[in-house]
Amino acid sequence: MSQYVWGYLQEYEDERDDLLDAVDSVFRSGSLILGPSVRRFEEEFAGYHGVAHCAGVDNGTNAIVLGLQALGVKPGDEVITVSNTAAPTVVAIDAVGATPVFVDVHEDDYLMDVSQVEAVITERTRCLLPVHLYGQCVDMAPLRALSAKHGIPILEDCAQAHGSRHHGEIAGSMGLAAAFSFYPTKVLGAYGDGGATITSDAGVDAALRRLRYYGMESVYHVVETPGHNSRLDEVQAEILRRKLRRLDAYVARRREIAQHYREALSDTELVLPATTPGNEHVYYVHVVRHPERDKVLEALKTHDIFLNVSYPWPVHRQKGFLHLGYQQGSLPVTEKLADEIFSLPMYPSLSDSELDKFIDTLRDVLATL
Template sequence: MIPFLDLKAQYASLKSEIDAAVLGVLASAQYVLGEEVAQFEREFAAYCGTKHAIAVNTGTSALHLALLAAGVGPGDEVVTVPFTFVATASAICYSGATPVFVDVEPVTLTMDPQKLEAAITPRTKAILPVHLYGQMADLDAIMAIADRHGIPVIEDACQAHGAEDKGRRAGSIGVSGCFSFYPGKNLGACGEGGIVVTNDDDHAKTIRMLRDWGQEQRYHHALKGFNYRMDGIQGAILRVKLRHLEDWTEARRAHAKRYSSLLKGSPEVKVPVELEGRRHVYHVYAVRCRDRDALQRHLQAEGIQTGLHYPIPVHLQKAHADLGYKPGDFPVSEAAARNVLSLPIYPEMTARQVEQVAAAMEQEAYVG
């Protein structure tokens, strides 16, 4: 069996470091926030090239607080994409605003700047592009449109730890950037976690208050806040893992390059494209298939686990039917939802396993 992801292998490779970090937190009794979280914030901000990083309990919370800090509230609209995990839209709804979707462009499946301006209205309070699968959206074009309209851009970088565009790290270009540390992410906690990075002092101050009950100081509640704090054990674990992130990223990139070399030219699949000037970190290696479901069944029969990211676009989810969208509104997103298949990719994967997956995809039982 080739698993889609192997978190046990990652833990085994870092067991002594992680165990020592966890025991250190237990000994300190700083279970919520504390020095380990504060140190992680400083280190992750330096990694992203930003002044501030504010750790929270989930990536969804990071998005929610970044939107609130940007002034988003009831009656407002936030422009985003339908081809993403539902949390992107949910965070907008948590703020009281309405998600307004624009389709993705067909190469990277990230926000199509050519369709963005038509979605902007007087109620638009923020633009929320998603750096999908580990590659950044076209922020130069998106920022140019946003600047013309005086609208802040918040980066959903939950899948893009360490991704770059012309040397600029994900999260450092918009007014803020939001990351998830869900266990399966390129930088994953042993549980839940998230963070907001920003260069804006006021946004950072507001988000720090909002994550901890709106407190300016203990028992002085200036804002109606939330209990979105990161716990000390996750901060300590993430500090350990951050030291290995660049090596893991290069391993992912090597596996992706090998996949693309082996699968290039196949009439059955289209491999992902890394655009010039971008650094794709391959949180997901998603191919597009002529018959996705048949290929997935075939690989499962061969002992190869795969994933679907994402089989139903947000605008067609029952939970968001109230937004009034219908099939056909976003054809690129809908086509991608029908034909994307995520292949196994993780740093501990071997080159031989990559070759086995590629070989299975070319077998006569599938293609013939």
């Protein structure tokens, strides 16, 4: 059983009564699509981030798609982002007909190297898309300066950074808009797919609401294309409302687990996660590095431990994106990381005894290499 499935099952047992009550309350309400649970969640999620608006959508990928469209990105435009990310970041750019333009990442925190961004800005650049990866934020001050200098909006990809802060500012509040995923494994996860795009710009919010509902401004009257059927489900919204109240507790437990790893593994050959100064890491995943990563993973499998790699193939070297023309070696840090990184178990319901048992096994495996 994977670490993610186990974490989900443990969480369900811990929160079962509240989750079932959430489902029952929706079914008894008689309102199943864009009803009171979605509206309340949108208000509460926007409030948590200190922004004015939130539009709930059906998944995190479409949160980016609609965010890009609401910011005016069109076919033929360019969007600057990174290749060290989950493929959906780039799939979303492709879905609106734009071209992804990649910069490399830092070797210590695995995040966008903002110093490379200005060199790839062209007259076709319409959006800067930083990915707050693994649970901490990109260096936003210089990116915001570039945004202001060139008049290019920022759409933050916050799928892995719920509750993370950067110099006191919460992830999702530092660009013109921000996209979130509520996939079940996320720091704030639903029990199915879900997503949201947040903003403090009323015009962007109005566009998001039209785009998620066929491009309609009123029932049966389409005013904007291309529209989508991309609505957050009432059941998932009510579950997310309940879980949002526990988000800070989830983050606190993740940080406890990360500290336990630091104390227990600092004397090994593993490169442990580095938190960039000014960041408050939420450890969506606990990514480490080892030069013989594949040997470590194979050895752990003999103990029935199956760990994830986020991500084994840089987006620019995947078959579906070879047409972009990036050659091997074009993003050297990203490519090096793909050969060395893997994720240790990280979910709030992981007990101290389970954690210690895993660490002992991992240390034994590392000692044999």
